[in-house]
Amino acid sequence: MAVGSHTEVETKLAVTDEAGASVAALLDDDAGLLALPGVAGVDRPGTVELVATYHDTTDLRLARSRATLRRRTGGADEGWHLKLPGREDSRTEVHEPLGDDAAGVPDRLVDLTRSRHRGAGIGPVAVLRTRRTEIHLLDHDARVLAEIADDEVTAEVADVLVAPGHPAVVVWHEVEVELVSGGRDLLAAAVSLLRDAGAEPAASPSKLARALGAAGARPAVGATGDDDARRSPRTALDVALVAVGEHVRSLVEEDPHVRLDSPDSVHKARVATRRLRSTLATFRPQLDRDVTEPVRDRLKDLGSALGGARDAEVLSARLQGRLAGLPPELVPGPVAARLQADLDGGYEREREVAVAALDAPEHADLLDRLEALVLDPPRGRRADDPARKGTRRRARKAVRRLEDRLGRVPAEVGPERDAALHEVRKAAKRVRYAGEALTGVHGKKAARLASRAEDLQDLLGEHQDAVVATDRLRDMALRAHADGENTFGYGLLAGLEHARTAGLDPDDPALVRALRRLRKAARRWPG
Template sequence: MADTKREIERKYESDDSGLPDLTGVGKVAAVLDKGTAELDATYYDTVDERLAAASLTLRRRTGGADAGWHLKFPVAPGVRDEIRTPLADTVPEEIAALVRSRVRDTELIPLVRLRSARDVRHLVDADGTLLAEASIDDVTAERLTGKGGTAQWTEIEVELADGGDPAFLDQVEKRLRRAGVRPSTSPSKLARALEQTAGRRRRKPKPSKPTTAGDHVLAYLRTQRDALLDLDPAVRRDVPDSVHRMRVATRRARSTLRTFRAVLDRAVTDPVGTELKWLAGELGIDRDQEVLTERLTAALDALPPALVTGPVQDRLATWGRTRRSGAHGHLTGVLDSRRYLTLLDTFDALLADPPLRKAADRKPDKVLTKAVHQDLARLSALVEQALDLPPGADRDLALHEARKKAKRTRYAAEAATPALGTPARSLTASMKSLTTLLGDHQDSVMARHTLRELSAVAHAAGENAFAYGVLYGREEQRATAAETRLPGLWKKIGSGAWG
């Protein structure tokens, strides 16, 4: 079973002077010598170092108090989430699944071995509570592939205790700097080992500045592809909001392929768009359930107790838990599927060799402006059509279609913003306001559908269904309020239309 630990630490270059006395730093009342630990870690990656390129580290370590398999995800500078599983001879499936979107069918191989003699100190307050662990690590690195280079160095590492205040590390760093200790130039031991054992300095290529219409479209698509890869393990771990963010990245990518068809040949991109639509739909099963459960729960909590009759809370909680549990299990299977992994390969291939049309080489102003205008015109027709319909199912459907087109227009404006600046940024903000309003309306439609179902089940079970009716009425009011606000908002958007 995997455990997750938030790791907040800082690394420093070390010379022969060792660790200065940290007594009196902040609340440090004593520095306890905890002895020396012998650590032996083998780091795994693909032969082309895909994990290292994404700042991920996967290792099998023996020695110390946390022997086992460790997978680290970057969260912020100096902050990582570490997934831990017990020792095993091969990469545990729980770990392998979290890197599958990057590794795919490529083999994970032992890449680097790091052996460290760790001299450990505990920084404790007057009550003996651990504030941080400071250590001096004498490291020997050995590359296990190619010519097998080696390297040696010593570093100081300070790791904050669980639940500690990160500001304490600032106080420690101030003392270390006064003693001549400087922050490490490498973000991790693995990064330093890869550089020093390769026999050459590792440099990341600097991305070129977009200049053509094609450059801007491809840059936006790369951002969405990277988001898919970054969010895949978070979705598997059921990190809050990760499904939503992954679904948005999928939709952004698909919308970009459709909107900028003057830049990219749709004969090539349409099959990719079809698969992105499939993925967004699969992600939507989990996300829609999550949104609906949160909406209904909040609405029920807002009701006066006198209006809550029958076991409404229990039924709603059971409904949400059962539906979402099944949805997340299904989604995990999707992310392990051959279809999904093939989509990632195809997306990579499209970005590596994009099917550019003649307009791609032109300056972005006219090309991107025209594409956004076309989306805006289609949206305008849908909104006007919806406003002409009487309240009811047909209008609900028309508003839902307008919402989808508003999202596409928003994503088009986002992609154009680096090239077109303030006008595109303003249009993005307008589309966000519109999609928020239309989204609340659509959520009300779905909530009323669910309330009818729950009410019928409760009635059949002999329960009082009064509360479901109250909630239904309130959802009708929310939908009516959204429809009432729409003409004014749309008029405001139209009067300040971009371009």
């Protein structure tokens, strides 16, 4: 992850007036805190006064997508803080120096929120003043395991955002427990102890959300406007919109992680792009194709821009692992150094291409179109088909498409068969994504179909990775030969990869087994 960012794991609890005394007594009691798992000491740095000015667009695009941006003075970590949703219950926090308030939001943070603000102006929306009493839980080596922040907060919201019936100034008391070097067992135990003292789960995910109240309760980016449709879809269109909304949200949330070069972020962004494209194709009768097909074309371009970095990432891990498994005497010459330089350099070049695509105005326009499609869907001719019947038909069509492409695979080993097997893999992916989208309607049968399609996709993915690796190794060998290097090692590696491509044919036992299981799942498809 880039310098200036870290992953934050914390839990926020509300403290009512009635629970204030008991929570204060607990936090003042070292003996009680020392009983927590792994805690050998308690440090009390004292109380600080914090002033945080939160920045967002006037329609709260950052807050609606679970991101917060603030400039905070006071305390040890004063400066600009951007908090982004991470995986599980974690959050990624990115820091920038305090700087001059008149200079506005740092350029880096503007870029990291680009998928959310999409060019809209960002300015102050709320000022929060916090009186914070800090407690550090230490291990036997005096390392900080977790921080407890006892906060008394006064929030003032910008006039344009004050909702009817909601006060412009809000005051409350809360406690945050944040892990530093401790494990989640410590977090759970500390939260349990505070709950026993009367603290309650916070009703709002952040201080800003608590301050904004109803103003921050607008539909989230990528969410459908109908909660009932998400919980219990009535029509095939409902199913389509729930799936599209989830993938739009993933695409928006992975954007800054790609820029930060977070692990697996390019892969997740690319998968979200492919899922969107596949879902729009699967549900063509439910959505107006005049609207969705141009969006699918844009998604294809984005997938290509992201694909180079992801392919370079996969290829690097594959060939480095393959090389590590060979005896050194079989790989004479600077093979390892050339591999690393070539593959690492390729990844960095391709990641620059991916970030450039995310920076392009066309990308902001694509996200706007996707959000509009979810919130105000362009209805197709079969939009009102019942959820179960309409979606069953779409899944069966995806399976027939897979069978058709499988029948076109040539028996002879060579580039044409490799290309045909790649088309089968893409069709298997379409079946998988359709099954996953329909799990909420068809339950285990849809999940089983998706799982069987994924098995086939993985098998064919290994074949495609071997095809790509063979071609890349040949290119590297030619360049090494031109530089006067020994190319035996490249030939050996290429031979191992080629054997994998030649060994997979329509009669391969693993392929036959994967297809048989997929067909069985399709025959059971809901009835």
